[in-house]
Amino acid sequence: MHDVSFVRHEMLSPQPAPASQVGPLRWARENLFSSILNSFLTIVSAAAVILALAHLWPWFAHSVWHAGSLRECREMIAQRWGEDATGACFAVIRDRWKQFLFGFYPSELYWRPTLSFVLLLAALAPILFSAVPRRMLWFSIAFPGIVYWLLWGGSLALPICVYAGFLVGMLVHRLVGPRFGSLLALIGGVLATLIWWFYLAGPVAGLLETILPFLTLEPVASKRFGGFMLSIVIGATGIAFSLPLGVLLALGRRSGLFIIQSICIGFIEFIRGVPLITLLLVASFLLNIFLPPGTNFDIILRVIIMVTLFSAAYMAETIRGGLAALPRGQYEAADALGLDYWQAMRLVIMPQALKISIPNIVNNFISLFKDTTLVAIIALLDPIGLVTSIRADSNWNGIVWELYGFVALIFFICCYSMSVYSKHLERRLRTDHR
Amino acid sequence: MSEPHPVDASELETVDPKLLHVSDEVAIEITGMNKWYGQFHVLRDINLTVYRGERIVIAGPSGSGKSTLIRCINRLEEHQKGKIIVDGTELSSDLKNIDKIRSEVGMVFQHFNLFPHLTILQNCTLAPIWVRKTPKKEAEETAMHFLRKVRIPEQANKFPGQLSGGQQQRVAIARSLCMRPRIMLFDEPTSALDPEMIKEVLDTMIELAEEGMTMLCVTHEMGFAQAVANRVIFMDQGQIVEQNTPYEFFNNPQSERSKLFLSQILGH
Ligand SMILES: Nc1ncnc2c1ncn2[C@@H]1O[C@H](COP(=O)(O)OP(=O)(O)O)[C@@H](O)[C@H]1O
Ligand SMILES: [Mg+2]
Numbered sequence: 212m213h214d215v216s217f218v219r220h221e222m223l224s225p226q227p228a229p230a231s232q233v234g235p236l237r238w239a240r241e242n243l244f245s246s247i248l249n250s251f252l253t254i255v256s257a258a259a260v261i262l263a264l265a266h267l268w269p270w271f272a273h274s275v276w277h278a279g280s281l282r283e284c285r286e287m288i289a290q291r292w293g294e295d296a297t298g299a300c301f302a303v304i305r306d307r308w309k310q311f312l313f314g315f316y317p318s319e320l321y322w323r324p325t326l327s328f329v330l331l332l333a334a335l336a337p338i339l340f341s342a343v344p345r346r347m348l349w350f351s352i353a354f355p356g357i358v359y360w361l362l363w364g365g366s367l368a369l370p371i372c373v374y375a376g377f378l379v380g381m382l383v384h385r386l387v388g389p390r391f392g393s394l395l396a397l398i399g400g401v402l403a404t405l406i407w408w409f410y411l412a413g414p415v416a417g418l419l420e421t422i423l424p425f426l427t428l429e430p431v432a433s434k435r436f437g438g439f440m441l442s443i444v445i446g447a448t449g450i451a452f453s454l455p456l457g458v459l460l461a462l463g464r465r466s467g468l469f470i471i472q473s474i475c476i477g478f479i480e481f482i483r484g485v486p487l488i489t490l491l492l493v494a495s496f497l498l499n500i501f502l503p504p505g506t507n508f509d510i511i512l513r514v515i516i517m518v519t520l521f522s523a524a525y526m527a528e529t530i531r532g533g534l535a536a537l538p539r540g541q542y543e544a545a546d547a548l549g550l551d552y553w554q555a556m557r558l559v560i561m562p563q564a565l566k567i568s569i570p571n572i573v574n575n576f577i578s579l580f581k582d583t584t585l586v587a588i589i590a591l592l593d594p595i596g597l598v599t600s601i602r603a604d605s606n607w608n609g610i611v612w613e614l615y616g617f618v619a620l621i622f623f624i625c626c627y628s629m630s631v632y633s634k635h636l637e638r639r640l641r642t643d644h645r
Numbered sequence: 646m647s648e649p650h651p652v653d654a655s656e657l658e659t660v661d662p663k664l665l666h667v668s669d670e671v672a673i674e675i676t677g678m679n680k681w682y683g684q685f686h687v688l689r690d691i692n693l694t695v696y697r698g699e700r701i702v703i704a705g706p707s708g709s710g711k712s713t714l715i716r717c718i719n720r721l722e723e724h725q726k727g728k729i730i731v732d733g734t735e736l737s738s739d740l741k742n743i744d745k746i747r748s749e750v751g752m753v754f755q756h757f758n759l760f761p762h763l764t765i766l767q768n769c770t771l772a773p774i775w776v777r778k779t780p781k782k783e784a785e786e787t788a789m790h791f792l793r794k795v796r797i798p799e800q801a802n803k804f805p806g807q808l809s810g811g812q813q814q815r816v817a818i819a820r821s822l823c824m825r826p827r828i829m830l831f832d833e834p835t836s837a838l839d840p841e842m843i844k845e846v847l848d849t850m851i852e853l854a855e856e857g858m859t860m861l862c863v864t865h866e867m868g869f870a871q872a873v874a875n876r877v878i879f880m881d882q883g884q885i886v887e888q889n890t891p892y893e894f895f896n897n898p899q900s901e902r903s904k905l906f907l908s909q910i911l912g913h
Binding site: 538540541543544545546547548549550551554558559562563566640642 | 719776
């Protein structure tokens, strides 16, 4: 006979788990030494890492931070550590770090890019973190105009007039909308903005300048921009504009309106089929031929446009993937509730499609940022271009690792931050099982 | 495809017939409506007049065009011939008419189609805020009112993924009701649910019927049809084959197709 009835009279108090089942010991056993083969691989890998560090270590340990030239560095290392000792000559970075940051920006004006960078962080905060008050977004919107003014100098009137173009467009859209329908309102708004920019913004800015002369900073030419400042200007602008442009292209490609669809497909396929370098060369040499003579279309602006278009094409395909992954029921539910197309896209479809695509979108951002180094090809002095020019200096001729290593390190920090942020965002937006 | 799942009518609360008032006012009028998917003639010469306050159950074998029919009513599908007039507005390709009709007609889907990135409350306030331009606070009050009605106010700040199927479907009903629709369309609202959750959804729908909502409901819940419907429409091969009161339809079906269908879902 089995005894089927049971009553517990004393409740058990919680006990700590056995020491061998928790903590670092267990981790090591499970992850490093779970089998003979794994133990062997662990030991071999550890040996390889130690060997590599042992070779690299003297190079760092013998590094020289104060010297005027590579020859001086070498002499100091030989003197201190013996004839055939190796050592890093970080003196070059100490000597040239300002150039790495600002290129040939006038040194008495360094405060302007520095302030811009601080403002960049402030403008990013409300976009990146939900804890920051939403009202800060207004600053994020004003930020590009302020930074343009700070970096290139000139009168604040110009950015103000460019922004006014958006207001003009919105006003026309409001006025046309109720009477002539949403499509005409959209076309009218865009046209009004363009007309304002091309014909009215200039004179109005001129007028404004005479009224507010104190809002004028000393102008700095684009060719003096360089270093990480240039990378960040191109990268951040490209990132900021390629996402919305990519969204529009993706929507256009799925719109079912023949002409819009064809334009979007044509654009995406063309851009994806052409190397970025080609586009940059076009921006640098060919664009001037097509533009009316005498127009001064800034080289950095041209590069930004090309980088943005290039990235937007990839972004569009990424987002299209996200859109395709959404169940049809989401579109139908939004329609059935009476949301119009743009409301459905903005409130229901895009938030979900973008969320699905976060890893790929950030992937695009990272490659865009790294691709900014390609502008060295068209003689802009981004960090890579600067390395070339520093190495051409007779003082630092022959130095390689220190410079490229430094550039790589900074790029790694930037790109890795983006990657960490994307993981954070994915976690924050996870709503299925919390 | 969903299995027919007849709930015994005795499980559901009986409805006081006095509450189920049908007026003479026309809510939906469909005349000579035809629809094709490419070459496939999916709806053939549909004629149907729905009066305000009617509860119509649409039954029929899978693929007979039931979903397509009710999806035509709020223009999720376009018809190619004939006329559909909803609340006095004729459905045409005019976007203004479509948006107007969609905000008057609520729809509940088989797979709920809640928005997973929004909380329950946000799901319910989205359309009132953006389509009706209701102030946020007022929209939230309305939403809570309807969430209380479907008996899940305590879930308001959760996300749809955290709710059971039956709860999600009740939220979907509340979400439609927040737009204060005059007509509700249901497309197999209980077919994706586990049996123990079907009743809670049907009870919600019955309450709605008692309040005089005009309802068109594609369902295989014959118990529900007997309890609340005033008319059953039987469809096959894209056509309306038979219409009758539930009592007559179930006890005395006229066409061979209805008899076969009923014997399949009721006769064991
Ligand atoms: N988007 C579509 N394209 C082509 N055929 C479709 C489409 N949707 C439904 N059908 C076909 O139309 C017929 C009716 O479908 P449906 O209205 O969903 O039937 P029911 O809801 O009665 O099961 C089916 O044969 C189905 O295969
Ligand atoms: Mg169906």
